[in-house]
Every structure is written in C-alpha cells, then in structure tokens.
Amino acid sequence: MAAAGLRALLRRVRYEVLPVRTTEEKVLAHVPRDVVVTVTASPVKGLEPTLDLVGRLAAHGYRTVPHVPARLLRDDLHLKEVVDRLREAGVDDVFVPAGDADPPAGPYDGSLPVLRRLSELGGPFARVGVTGYPESHPLIHDDVTVQAMWDKREHATYIVSNLCFDPRVLEEWLVRIRRRDVTLPVHVGVAGPVQRAKLLAMATKTGVGESVRFLTRHPSWFARFAAPGGYAPEKLLTRTRNALTDPASGVAGLHLFTFNQIAETERWRRALLDRLEG
Template identity: 35%
Template sequence: MRVAAPGSLVSLTFLPNEDVAARIAAASAVRAAGFVPVPHIAARRLASPEELEHYLEALVSRAGVDRVFVIAGDVATIKGPYPDALSVLRSSLLNKYKIAQVGISGYPTGHPKIPDGVLWQAMRDKLAILADMGHRAWIMTQFGFEATAILDWLARSRLEGNNVPVCIGVAGPSSVRSLLHFAALCGVETSAKVVAKYGLSIGKLLGSVGPDAILKDLASGLNVPMHGPTAIHFYPFGGLGSLGRWIEEFRRSSEVEVVSRLSAR
C-alpha cells in the first residue's frame, strides 16, 4: 500500500517534545525515502539566531531542503528572540540559505487566542515581506470542519489581493476520540452543527470518521476564479497507514472529480 507517490511533499511538524536535531534527522529520512521534506520552523522554540542558522544550514546541506513552513509555535514561554513567524522572515536567514518557497499559516475559523483582525494583518505583513525578499509563498490552513467558513475565508483572502496557492487543511480518517482531542488541542471549533453533520458524537468515541463529507462540500462550493489556486493538506491524526488506505479508496471511487477540483493550480 502506497501512502503517497514518490516526490510528494511531506510536512514535518515541530512537536513540543522534540528539538532541532530531531527535525533535521526527520527531514533527512524523508528525503532518503524519495519524498520532499517541508520542515516547520517554530519561531518561539528557537533559543537564538545561531540555532536558527544551524537548523537551516543542516536542513539544506543534509536533506536538500528548499522550502519550509514558518509558524509562531504555541508555547507558553518564548525561548529566544523570535516571538512570531514574522520575526523569522525578517531575519533574512531564509534568503542566506536560499530557501525558495516559504509557507505561512491561515485560520479560516479563527484562532482561540488571537483576534481575527490581528490574524488578517499578520498574513498581509508576512506575504508582503516574502514578496519583497523574492520567496515563493503559499498558505497552509489549520484543519476545520466547516466548508462554508473555509470557502468564505478563501474568497475574502482573494479579494484582498492574495493570489498565492492555499493548501486547505483537512483532518484525515481518525477515531472520533482522536479527532475531538486534536480539535480541542488546536482550538478548532466543533459546534453542534458540525457535530451533527460529521458524526463527531461523544456517544461514538470508539467509531471513526473520514473527510469525505467536507471534501465533497468544498469541491461543490469551489469556484476557481473566486477562490484561486488550492490543494488539500491532510493532517494524519489517525496515522499514515489509515490515511494512505483512505486516499487509495477515495481515488478508486467515483470521487475523482472531487480530487481534481481541489487540486486547482
């Protein structure tokens, strides 16, 4: 069973219990396996400019990295001089190590700790500095369950002049218990409407749920001239094996049109 085709992008999160060395090793392993590593740079986890420079140098020299995803990182205590993603982008170190493509975060359903106005302005500022420095930018969104909210956010983003590709975050197949856990951990809203539509019932904790419904809703509502270039980014909360099996089954089914519409570039 093939989880992903050779050459596929593999996002490498910066987990709270891991350090820079672990992320370098993971990126090297992904490259050796025939995939393209996309390491996360979590600004608040970096203790110094020297640590960021060591991280970038090792990613480039050992794993051939030419694209990264820069986030603030949800930690209670900021370890060094980078309080947010914008401060990393302004450091110019990504240019020094010839990082061609840089991803930033998007929050179609908001962030529990950051006002919407601040989120929108941060996205404008990050896209502006990436353009000024000559990086190719893209946006990867937090996962969500409301297709309408995601499409509305995309439409507003495009009206503001943002024309970079957006990877829409979607939770892969998972147990209901795991999905609710990660939704709470990431501050993703699970309203009564969402619970009813996607079966995230407390009474079904031992059951499982897949992304079929939200993908169909996204595909049916997607208007490329309005919503711009999009793709899907899967969060494999149920494990890579489960995600790979689900993807193969989805591709074999009659939903090929859904996949193609959500990969409009």
Template identity: 35%
Template sequence: MIKMGKPSEAIAKQMREDLKKSYMEIIPVPGIEEKIGTLDPNMYLAVTCSPTKGVDETIQLTEKLIAQGFKVVPHIAAKCVSGKKHLETIVKKLDALGIEDIFVPGGDRPEPMGDFNNAHDLLKALDKSGHNIKKIGIAAHPEGHPDVSDEVLMEALEEKKDLADFIVTQMCFDANILSDWLVRINQKGIDLPVWVGLPGVIERGRLLRTSLRIGVGDSLRFLRKKSQVAAELMKSSTYNPDKLIRDISEHNDISKVNFAGYHIFCFNQIETTEKWRTESISSLS
C-alpha cells in the same frame, strides 16, 4: 472513499485532482518513519515542529524521510528557534539536505526560546540569511484562533505575505466559512497559493492515544480550544472528510481564488488516511 451521490463530471474531476496533489502532515514520534510504507515515495510530506521536542527533532525526521525518497516540507516554528546562531545552523542543515520548501508557523510554545516572538520575526531573519530555500509557507486560520482576534490574524497575514510563497490553513470544517475567508484575503491583495487544512480519516481513540505520545498533546490541546472541531470529531467513532471535500469543490467562490490543494492533518493515522485518499481518487475516476 467518497460515498455520497455521484457528483457532476466536472466536480468529480476537480475533487480527484485536488486529492492527487494533496500532501500529508505527520508528527515526529519514535518509529513514525516505519509507518509510511503505504505512501507514494514521490509524495510530499510535512513534518510538524513540536513545542516540547523542537526543530532538531523535525529535521532529524526530515532527513530520514528524504533518505526514503520523499519530498519533505519541515515546519520551522519561530518560537522554537533560540536565536540567530541556531537559525544559521538550521539553514545550513536544510540546505545540506536540499530542502526546497519549508513552513514557518509561530509555534505553540507558551514563551519563545529566544529572539523570535512570532513567524514574522523569523521570516525577516530568514530573508537576510542567504538560504537556498525556494518556497516558504505561512499559517492562516479561516475559522479563527482561540487566543487571537480575526482582525489581528488578518493584520499578521498581510504583514507576512511579502516574505512568503504560499499559505497553509488550519483545519477547516465549513466550506462557506472557508470561501468567505478566501474572498476576504483576496480583496486584501493576498493572492498566494492556499493549501487548505483538511482533517484526514480520524479514529477518535487513536487520535487521543497519539495526543498522549507527543508530549503535552499538540492535537489534544488544539481540540480542547476548538469546540467546533471537537464536536465534528466526536459525532461518531471516525471522522470522514468526504462531504467537506465535495462542498469545497462545488463552491463557486473557492474555484475563483488561488486554491492550491489540501494539506491533510492525519494525526499520524497514515495508513487509514492514505487508504481513504487513494480509494477516493479511484472512485472519482
């Protein structure tokens, strides 16, 4: 819940609307579909693609969530698609499920399973596949990437933009950095809607336990590489994004670009994060 000094009426309205249209990312682990009872069944959910479990696990969970009434955005990681036939199978499954939106990251596998070395490779193949998907999202990194230079990241974004419909950023902890990056991509002619990656209410102990449950540790590996993110999370037993949301809403430059809303990284702490989200919306009314 937002606990700082009361924001202006206009800022409170902006914060409230952005939180209302946010959506949550979940990681496919056994039994996770049983933990979403607190969520509005009309809510969008993103399902990640683990480098150890692959796309099939993502689609299996997607199917279960759709059966419960959720709108799902599955992640189809390029490095987890073994080739053209595998992609054809994936597209058929997505079309059969009525999937309208997908997200195409490169993926965290050290080496690709097959022909697709990066997201751009998969986007080009998807463009020729005759799918019924309406919107395709791509990844971006406002605070940089531990293994890739900022120049290369920007070039990749420019390369992919014409094959995509929206952008989802990695977690960002600094509104000024986010603003500078949004202005920069706008100047490059990249005007796709941007969903800003926002950490949810994350308890440190539960985050580490979740990391152990998802194989090699998708989230833990990310934290090891991103010292700034780790520092923010380790300041106390629980990280809360209230200040970040207010900083973003009060930033004039951010309000001028194509800011779509928040993509919430909850690390499967669904109940805690949703309780925070709904209480925050109520407190801002």
C-alpha cells in the same frame, strides 16, 4: 468540472505527520514518493526530532517540509544552523508558524521576524509556508490573522490553512482573504479519516503537534470531530468543491492532517480518487 478539479487537488496533497518512533516506517510503507510529507515540531521535544526525521525521509527520496516554529528558535545562530542542516539534506521548502512555546526559546515571538531573517540570509528555501486560520484562532482576532498573511506576503510563497470543519466558514474565508489582496496560493487543511479513539488518545498527550493542540483549544469542534458520524473528510470536500476548484480561490492543493494514521489516510485518498474517476 468540479469533480475533475477535486481529483487534481487529491493528487496534490501534503501529509502532515508527527515525528515519533514509528513515523518513518509508516511513511515508507504507505506514502507514494510523489506525496509531500510535512513534519510537525513540538514545544516539548524541540526541533531535533523534526530535523532528524526530515533528513531521513529526504534521504529516502521524499519531498519533505519541516515545521520550524519561530518560538523554538533560540537565536539567529540557531536559525542559521537549522537552515544549513536542512539545505545539506536537500530541503527546499519550510513551513514557519509562530508555534506554541511559552515562553519562546529566544527573541522570536512570531513568524514574521523569522521570515525577514530568512530573506536577509538570501532566501535559502525556494518555498516558504505560513499559517492561515479559517476558523477563529483562540488567541488572535480574525482581522489580525488576515493582516498577518498580508504582512508576510513578501517573504512567503504559500499559505497552509488550519483545520476547519464548516464548509461555509471555509468558503467565506477564501473569499475574504482574496478581497484583502492576499494572493498567496493556499493549501487547504483537512483532517483525514481519523479514528475517534486514536484522536482522543493523542489529544491527551502534550507536545504531539500543532494540529492536535489546535483541536484541544476548540472543544466544540473537537466534539464535532470526535462524535460518531460527526465528521467525514469527503463530506467537507464535496460540500466545498466548487469553492476549492474555483480559480479565483487560488487553492493549490490539500494539506491532510493524518494524526499519524498514515495508512488509513492514504487508503482513503486512493479510494476517493477511484470513486471520482469512476
């Protein structure tokens, strides 16, 4: 049963990509139209590259999810402009993290005020995602991150968990948030089969996506991820598959951090599906 459940999760994946020049071409070449594509946003480059790529991928028939960090929004008018632009492109799903811009571009220093404002605007998106942290956030206490998910429950429809490389920590986090009556479905964040050299090169750049910056703030995890033989996504999934497929965990699917190794991620997913089915 666990293997069947894992197969189902691998069919309900989201691919997180970075909005750079080659991303559209890579997605078109390698990502099936039934895979959701989420597009990060950078405090260095702002929202424009994200909105532009989301619009182009949506026009190609992909279900796209833009990251709209609260700290990149200049004011209520800017938020309204972003909403109108996304709705015009047919987007019905957004992911709203706090973001890393320091100082914030406007009055929003966290995601909750943005979520409340979206509700005041009539709930323009059918799905709204927020962040969960199985591993400790470098700046925020664990109890605060769990409380934040509770506070956002009336405005959000799902949680995307950030990177986690420890099966025990991931399992305990799923149990913990359910005990705190956080009932939103979770898309579990998993790093894809990223080449070490590629990851190291990307991590030296600034503003290339929240996923890379999160790794650089956790040097011990980064070392484990980058070490030869130190990480393989199928190992994490195999060791946690009972928790991931337990109905009580409320896991809706997998959120794969591709670090723009899109072809490699899709090949890995298809190969793992084939092995599980065989």
